[in-house]
Amino acid sequence: MRRPTAKTLKTLAVFAFLIFVIVTSINAPSVLRIKLTDAGSPVLKAFRAVLSFPSRLIPFYSMRQDNKVLRARVDLLTRKLEEAKTVSYENERLKKLLELKKIAPFSTIPAQVIGRDPSNWSNSIIIDKGSSQGIKQQKGVMSARGLVGRVVEAGKDSSKILLITDPNSRVGVVIQRNRQGGMLMGRPDGKCKMVYIALDSDAKPGDKVVTAGFGGVFPKGILVGYVMKVAKEPGRLYKFAIIRPAQDLSKVEEVLCIR
């Protein structure tokens, strides 16, 4: 039999090491990972700041063609208008958050999204607030429109939020109209799946789905999304529903973290 070469042994050693890392990390959140995410958050904030600059200048580009004589003037006025618009949109979004913060029966911490999961499989975001601002692990996160997810890793100045659309996310929910319960699971296509709906349920497209309030992570009654489709799970004694999240999670920029 041919003896394995040093190169093959090295490759096998690398894969053995990786499998060891995975097995030891399954149930233990890495402290080192939390610290490294914290260390990377200033870079993410800087990237975000750089991005906001050109987005204000882009509208001017097309207007330069319009009129050579009035170009400078138009540019100036348009820039001011665009800046005002951006501030106005931001103001509107923050106002909504503030209103929600006022009516919410629980204390919340507002935070900004500074990064998104780099992998195709999982769905998570990184926010600019951490344990030093009062963020705690396993607490719910919402936006002005609805439920966003829960805190899975809280660093000192940044935290990772597992979105409700992540395949590992589980949330106890009820259909608001008929109070029938089920469990919400994430899907990689940005939607959710509600399982364990009773076979005799009259759930239909358009129904609102809200949190059930079990388990203490999410308060009761937070809007989660809307039913898109209901069907019977093949080979199972329950129905399932495809849910469209109330908040478009690919566009969320500000969130409220429940204390």
Added chain:
Amino acid sequence: MHTLGRVPVYATILAALFFQLALGRYIAIAGAQPDLVLVFVIFFSVFLGGGRGLETGVVAGFMKDIFSVDVFGTNALVLGVTGLAAGYLSAKFFRESKRTHFFLTFFFALFSMALTWSLARTLSGPQTTGLAEYLAVSAVPSSLYTAAVSVPVFLKCIDLYGLRRDEEFL
């Protein structure tokens, strides 16, 4: 096989990772995002060989793992296997053809996503979507987008790192 120092390789991957983390959603089309880190892992594997591909994939995967919520090490394993396989398979193709870039990237993007799905199933149990559904709704669109992005990126990087040497064989 070409040679290239480790500093430019990891600096490029780190820059791609931060770009993807901070600005990825702005370049998403109908929810599909290109995986820029994977593009660079495949690029360096194709031009530097299987051994360096494995090394680049593992390091890039650990970088991804830091900012992800997946079980730590999952991305390192997936990208390590992808880098190794891309490095060995690329020896059979003309490395400077745009078609090769597109099809190699598409194939390995799909391969890495299928591997991720299998690992998730092994580590977390049954998933809400089966492999076929995952490939159809998420993996194929993302892989196509990643492959499309890889063509200009590969061409630019070949010139940037001075890797256009395959003509010697012709």
